[in-house]
Amino acid sequence: MSEQRSTSESQPAKPELVITRIFDAPRELVWQAWTDPEQLVKWWGPKNFTAPVAKIDLRVGGKYLNCMRSPEGQDYWTTGIYREVVPLERLVYTDSFADADGNVVPASHYGMGEDFPFEMRVTITFEDVDGKTKMTLQHVGLPESMSDMTGTGWNESFDKLAESLK
């Protein structure tokens, strides 16, 4: 278990997912876990999933191709391009569903709804906090042109709405 396990959408003003975690490990290790394919396959994917393939070309403009396998044996390939690579500090990449050859496919390829965006963007920041690592992940699933939108109060309203729909 990590020390802090919070899933919050604190400051964002747009529909996005922000997850903050503190890992009891130095920043170097957490960075390596994200960027070394041999390590990524050890944790990539939900509980009981495995990750048979991870290919990482870690440089701006470089491509990655990951595969995770569900307990039922279904493979889910994802691919994208690294947009920012600042060692130990910041990683930004695009995120799309793919086939085994790394071609982008719509989410419906995997039987998911048509509502899944084609390309999403993931930003991870790593901070030192007394020898531990605070990692913040932001997952935005919007077209580029929309990710600059500003505004306030998105989250409270949205959380309330989502709650009311349960």
Added chain:
Amino acid sequence: MSSDSLSATFAALADPTRRAILARLISGETSVTKLAEPFRMSLPAISKHLKVLERAGLIARGREAQWRPSRLEAGRLKEVADWLEHYRRFWDESFDRLDAHLRELQAQQKQRHRKQTREKIHVRTKKHF
């Protein structure tokens, strides 16, 4: 829903006034006049917001010309919530595994370090005799 219409939904939701309107509609159908009350905004301005929400499929409006009550269309909002939920689960569970991985890695490093220290001591002790 195509990703285009999802974008329209997100765009509609990006405005604080529109989100506040949606939040008010949780308690039920409401007229434009009632919806405008808490805002320092003209009725036409509120109507404009309602039009955006309606086009995004987030609300439906009654037919009566005078009153035109608005109500929430839960389906579209639920799709947005589901989309976020899918990824929340993916990341939360992946990070549980990352946490376990980092712990194991550090435990291994410690063990290796201890072993090396033991060996050093052993060598030193040997030299002594």
